[in-house]
Amino acid sequence: MSFTSDVKGEICLDALDIYEAKAQLCALMQVKATLHMNWQGMYVAFQMENAGIIKHIYGLVKRLYHVEGRLSVLKKMQLKKNNIYRLQIYEKASEILDDLMILNETGLHSAPPYKWTRSEKNARAYLQGCFLASGSINSPKTTNYHCEITTSNEQLAAGIQKVMERFFLPARLIERKNVYVVYIKAGDKIADFLRLCNASNALFAFEDNRIQRDFYNQLTRLDNCEVANEMKTFKAAKEQIECIRILEENAAKLTIPEKITRVMEVRKRHPEASVNELCDEVYKEFGETISKSGMKHRLSKIRTLAAPWRTMDEKKD
Structure with a gap:
């Protein structure tokens, strides 16, 4: 039926x-x-x-x-x-x-x-x-x-x-x-x-199936969101490591602050770490407490310092 x-x-x-x-x-x-x-x-x-x-x-x-x-x-x-x-x-x-x-x-x-x-x-x-x-x-x-x-x-x-x-x-x-x-x-x-x-029995059957489906849909959305966030983190980390490589190759021409150097070292050792995890690693290795926004600022500074050489590399390509 x-x-x-x-x-x-x-x-x-x-x-x-x-x-x-x-x-x-x-x-x-x-x-x-x-x-x-x-x-x-x-x-x-x-x-x-x-x-x-x-x-x-x-x-x-x-x-x-x-x-x-x-x-x-x-x-x-x-x-x-x-x-x-x-x-x-x-x-x-x-x-x-x-x-x-x-x-x-x-x-x-x-x-x-x-x-x-x-x-x-x-x-x-x-x-x-x-x-x-x-x-x-x-x-x-x-x-x-x-x-x-x-x-x-x-x-x-x-x-x-x-x-x-x-x-x-x-x-x-x-x-x-x-x-x-x-x-x-x-x-x-x-x-x-x-x-x-x-129609009580039909209502219970309808609600039971609706709740289950909505629950699985929510799980799927969360999984997709988590995957998207991981991909975003991986892409950002790859870009940061490339910027660190450029800065190290041109270290003689630059004066890099110690705080930025610490983040560069931690990022190289932990290429897949999230921003929060990088904060924890900086504290473990250097005893420095840094906020999430502070870490984002330093990572942004790395990209800014490497920008001129990245531009030159792109022109050569």
């Missing part, structure tokens, strides 16, 4: 009161249901590959309106050839749509009904229904965090986005292949969404 299926399975097990159940069913119908007319009259149909969600919708309709829906199974003949589960609701279809505030005298309502999103608990159940209908979340083991809900209606998508923003979920809205996608990319906000949906 996919991570999305695990999340949806948990949402289906969440205990709902009658108003939360209606809010969730309203979202499921607005996002996923289709409205039909035939010789028998009006009916509502759901069609999904997830048998658990179809069973959940069947249970909600039976619990709330004491209606038995018609269940059927279709077989895909292309690609994965998965089963498609269909639920058709003929009895009381108009009454159900009216009670859920989806259909009235003025027609179909595309936006989330205020009645089912006014309170926090109903709004939470409404978002659960939206996710059950057409939501998905990338596995936390993948490289990118992504949670989305899709719908064919732009007004409904904008309404879902606003409901999510009420819970401080910074959702974005885009159009993709003739559908509207409300999505979240931040890992911590996806965790908040799972918490909002009462």
Whole structure:
């Protein structure tokens, strides 16, 4: 099973009161249901590959309106050839749509009904229904965090986005292949969404993988930083040793202060040492205490003294 299926399975097990159940069913119908007319009259149909969600919708309709829906199974003949589960609701279809505030005298309502999103608990159940209908979340083991809900209606998508923003979920809205996608990319906000949906087990799995991945990423960054610092130190030390060689070759033409000479001796004996380590070596060999900034100043002085001869060498080359 996919991570999305695990999340949806948990949402289906969440205990709902009658108003939360209606809010969730309203979202499921607005996002996923289709409205039909035939010789028998009006009916509502759901069609999904997830048998658990179809069973959940069947249970909600039976619990709330004491209606038995018609269940059927279709077989895909292309690609994965998965089963498609269909639920058709003929009895009381108009009454159900009216009670859920989806259909009235003025027609179909595309936006989330205020009645089912006014309170926090109903709004939470409404978002659960939206996710059950057409939501998905990338596995936390993948490289990118992504949670989305899709719908064919732009007004409904904008309404879902606003409901999510009420819970401080910074959702974005885009159009993709003739559908509207409300999505979240931040890992911590996806965790908040799972918490909002009462998908505790999925939340723990998501957070565990997220923490582990972030930890390893941090270790990698630290390792890369350490390698970069070592390379920088090695390059600087190589340049300093070259400057020391030039100064020693031209020692007769120069007057080099004793403090600089000490640093030159220590650097030659410890070509891979860092600035701090050079400070320690100067203290061990000469008993002189020198700060990190002082050591950097002396190393800079070595480069300055050698600069004229380095320039001449470069011109010869």
